[in-house]
Amino acid sequence: MNDADAIIIGSGHNGLACAMMLADAGWRVLVVEKAKKPGGASKTGEITLPGFHHDLYATNIGLFLGSQIYGKFQKELHEHGLDIAVSDKPFSSVFPDGDGIGVYQDEQKTMDEFRRISEVDAEAWKQLVQEFKEVCPYLLPLMQMPLPSWTALRQVMKLYRSLGYKKSLELAKTFLQSPRHFAESRFQSEKVRALFIPWAFHLDFGPDVSAGASFPFIEPPMDHMNGMALTKGGISNLIDSMIRVVEDKGGQVILGRDVEKVITDKGRAVGVQLGDGEKLYARRGVVANVTPTQLVARLLDKEDLPSHYVRKGRSYRYGPGTMMVHLALDGPLEWKSGEEYSQFCYVHIAPYVQDVSQTYTDAINGTLPASPMLVVGQQTAVDPTRAPEGKHTLWVQVRAVPAHPHKDALGDIQPADWEHIKEQYADRVIDKLAQYAPNIKKLILARTTLSPRDLEKDNPNLVGGDSVAGSHHADQNYLFRPIPGWSRYKTPVKNLYMVGAATWPGGGMNATSGYLLAKELL
Numbered sequence: 001m002n003d004a005d006a007i008i009i010g011s012g013h014n015g016l017a018c019a020m021m022l023a024d025a026g027w028r029v030l031v032v033e034k035a036k037k038p039g040g041a042s043k044t045g046e047i048t049l050p051g052f053h054h055d056l057y058a059t060n061i062g063l064f065l066g067s068q069i070y071g072k073f074q075k076e077l078h079e080h081g082l083d084i085a086v087s088d089k090p091f092s093s094v095f096p097d098g099d100g101i102g103v104y105q106d107e108q109k110t111m112d113e114f115r116r117i118s119e120v121d122a123e124a125w126k127q128l129v130q131e132f133k134e135v136c137p138y139l140l141p142l143m144q145m146p147l148p149s150w151t152a153l154r155q156v157m158k159l160y161r162s163l164g165y166k167k168s169l170e171l172a173k174t175f176l177q178s179p180r181h182f183a184e185s186r187f188q189s190e191k192v193r194a195l196f197i198p199w200a201f202h203l204d205f206g207p208d209v210s211a212g213a214s215f216p217f218i219e220p221p222m223d224h225m226n227g228m229a230l231t232k233g234g235i236s237n238l239i240d241s242m243i244r245v246v247e248d249k250g251g252q253v254i255l256g257r258d259v260e261k262v263i264t265d266k267g268r269a270v271g272v273q274l275g276d277g278e279k280l281y282a283r284r285g286v287v288a289n290v291t292p293t294q295l296v297a298r299l300l301d302k303e304d305l306p307s308h309y310v311r312k313g314r315s316y317r318y319g320p321g322t323m324m325v326h327l328a329l330d331g332p333l334e335w336k337s338g339e340e341y342s343q344f345c346y347v348h349i350a351p352y353v354q355d356v357s358q359t360y361t362d363a364i365n366g367t368l369p370a371s372p373m374l375v376v377g378q379q380t381a382v383d384p385t386r387a388p389e390g391k392h393t394l395w396v397q398v399r400a401v402p403a404h405p406h407k408d409a410l411g412d413i414q415p416a417d418w419e420h421i422k423e424q425y426a427d428r429v430i431d432k433l434a435q436y437a438p439n440i441k442k443l444i445l446a447r448t449t450l451s452p453r454d455l456e457k458d459n460p461n462l463v464g465g466d467s468v469a470g471s472h473h474a475d476q477n478y479l480f481r482p483i484p485g486w487s488r489y490k491t492p493v494k495n496l497y498m499v500g501a502a503t504w505p506g507g508g509m510n511a512t513s514g515y516l517l518a519k520e521l522l
Contacts, residue, residue, distance in 0.1 A: 002283040004030035004252075006521075007272055009259045009299075010289030012040030012461070014499045016242040017069040017514030018287055023249035024073075025522050030280065031246065032272065034258040037236070038243060040289070040459055041467065041501075042509065044234025048328035048446040052393050053234045053386040056450065056458075057324065057467060058509055059377055059395060060346075061238060062222065062229045067511040068144060073245055080244035083232035085383040087345035090228035091220070092337075093195045094436050095351045100337030101195050102344055103220060105227045114192065121192040128186060132221035135171060138162055139218075143505050144512050146488050146520070147479040175214050179205055180353055182213035190352060196220060197356050198348040201373055201399050203472045203507060204319025206360030207353050211474040228345040232383050262286055262299045262496060269496035285495035287517065291461050291469055291502040292316045292482045300493065309492050312483045316502070317476055320363035320400035321452030321465030323372075325426050327394040328445040332381070333437040343381050349374040349436055359400060366406035368413055368425060371432055373399045391445075398429055403452050403464025418451035425451075461500060468507030469500065481506060489517040497521075 006022050008015045011033035023029045037043055041057040048054065064070055065084070070077065092102035101117060104110045114122035138159035145152040160168045174182065179200035183193035196216040197207050205212025231238040243253050258275040271281035288295060296305060296313035305313075335341035350356050350373050359369040377395030380387045387393050405415040413424050426449040434440050450458075452465020461469045470476065479487045481504045489497050499513040 001281065003271070003280045004028045004282050005284045006030070006287060007032060007280055007282040008287040008289065009262075009272065010034075010040060010461075010500070011038035011239070011243070011253060011255070012289045012500055013042055013064070013239065013242065013509060013511055014501070014514035015040075015287065015289035016239065016246065017067075017511040018499055018518045019246045019251055019253075019514075020069065020073060020242060020249070021515060021518030022521065023246050023251040025518075027284065029246060029251035030282075031251065031253040032257050032259055032274070032280070033253065033255045034460075035458065036256045038253060038255060039236055039239040041462065041469075042235045042239055044236035047448045048326055048393075051388045052328040052391065052446075054326045054393050054448075055230075055235045055377075055379065055395060056326075057455070057462075059230060059235060059379060060228055061231055061235065061509050062226060064238070064509040064511055065229055066140065067515065069511040069515045076245050076248075077238075077241045080241040080248075082238055082241040084229055085232045086227040086229045087343075087382040088227050089340075089344045090223035091346040091348065092341055092344040093191070093198070093348045093350065094335060094337045094341065095191055095194070096435065098336040099191065100335070100341055100347075101191055102340065103195070103224050105224065107224075110224060117191055118187075118189040121187045121189050124186050124188075125192075128217075129221045129224065132217065133225075134167075135159065135163065136222075139171075144510075144516075146516050147504050148487070174217055176211050177213040178208050178210050179212045179216055180207040180357070182216055183353065194350055194352050195348075197353050198350055198373060198375065198399075201356055201360070202375070203468055204400070204466070205472070206364075207357045209473060211477075228382070230345070230379055230382055233385050259299065262288070262493070264300070264304050264493055264496075267304075268494040282495075285497060285521065287497045287499060289461075289500040289514075290498065291463065291500070292498070293463065294460060295491065295498065305492050309483065309486070316482055317471045317473075318403075318463045318466040319468065319471045320360070321403045322455060322467040323398035323401050323422065323425065323429070323452060323465070324450040324455070325396040325398060325429050326448045326450070327396070328387070328447075329392040329394055329443040330445055331390065331443055332392055333378070333394070333443070334439045335437050337436070342378065345378060345382050347376040347378065349376065349432065362409055363400040363402050366402045366404060368401065368405050368408040368410075368415070370409035372401060372429065374429065374433060375399060376433065396429060396433070397467075398425075401425070401452060401465070403466075418453040422449045422451040422454075461502065470502045470506075472506050477506060478504065489513060489520065
């Protein structure tokens with residue numbers, strides 16, 4: 001007897017995307033989630049004060065809105081409660097001298113910002129946007145195709161024929177550049193360069209890591225063109241709408257039940273065993289929205305897998321950790337850089353390339369950075385429904401910090417388990433923020449700090465607080481993700497599949513792996 005056609009381990013958005021597709025095709029789908037709240041790294045909670053709705057981790061849904069799953073189920077998702085708020089002031093960077101640079105959806109405003117800093121860099125920005133517009137009709141679909149595949153190869157050839165030999169070489173060169181080289185080769189001003197570096201650091205690319213320029217090349221022009229999109233009321237509303245689509249099609253989502261083991265029979269996945277011993281069986285397969293380390297170390301016996309797969313799964317590499325500081329505020333921040341900055345969805349505080357470089361070096365060497373990069377999310381400036389009238393939430397992503405601190409760059413914090421030092425380090429974060437927004441401390445009504453350990457405890461995919469579930473460096477990305485030879489969501493165990501941020505195309509709300517696997521299964 002079978003409990004479902006497919007059992008999906010984990011309710012992250014890729015697992016739910018897969019469930020939507022399979023249920024739509026008539027499969028009996030069962031999603032089993034360890035946590036009591038679905039969504040993986042996409043959750044909203046009233047974690048400071050009642051009425052203040054904070055996106056705990058992920059918040060930007062721009063990639064999701066460009067995904068195949070949204071294209072297919074857009075009408076149903078909105079019928080089930082999804083609503084979108086878009087900021088026409090997507091991101092900015094601020095600097096110690098009280099200056100800042102903002103990128104708007106408005107082309108003229110953005111050009112004026114760059115011209116105020118550098119006429120040469122304004123023209124360079126214009127050229128970058130033009131380059132992106134030329135390649136995005138070919139490049140973005142490529143990032144939604146399985147690797148390797150004939151489909152992807154044909155797309156590369158389309159891109160090549162469109163751009164020609166020289167431009168294709170330049171694009172390849174760009175993708176191989178470090179973020180620093182990308183910024184320095186295009187822009188003259190230190191401030192303009194600093195506008196791009198944080199985007200690489202949203203993943204795990206320090207300024208001097210090769211092949212880290214792809215995100216700074218793609219994200220700033222894309223946000224400029226489309227604005228930055230959030231889920232109205234919080235990202236959990238997106239997850240809830242996906243679950244309702246699954247349930248409408250006969251699927252089921254079970255929360256608060258931990259999958260302890262994948263059940264195999266003669267080299268084939270046939271079901272799962274839960275923590276309480278209950279066994280659930282699947283007729284067609286098991287889909288694990290997990291990382292390879294979980295798969296080889298927890299969910300399967302090593303006898304079920306080839307030794308080389310176990311070895312590579314155990315050596316899957318994670319990036320530096322992330323801390324989240326959530327604040328309930330009595331009003332908007334007053335930025336030294338100007339009143340306009342309280343309206344930007346993201347404000348990056350790096351402030352310069354060398355600061356991010358030092359932070360990255362410290363974090364990967366186990367040192368608490370003296371001045372970590374801050375991604376300040378002002379969601380209530382875009383979506384006022386997230387807080388009581390006149391009040392605000394503040395979402396501060398602290399990038400990056402070590403998973404296991406051994407030293408403090410300033411010598412002020414005695415290294416210990418994160419549970420004992422996270423509030424001290426959060427104080428350092430607030431002190432840094434106060435240098436750019438001096439009224440921050442008098443506005444704080446409540447604060448909740450989530451350390452790297454808290455991230456992993458809530459979501460086992462975020463090992464060491466790595467918010468994107470595994471390094472995206474070149475040797476663990478593209479067709480090498482998660483394990484060379486296994487980039488198309490299969491595993492050595494027949495009928496056992498893997499999706500999520502640990503698989504191609506990696507982190508972010510792209511919903512691609514879940515969609516592509518479902519297409520393959522169907």
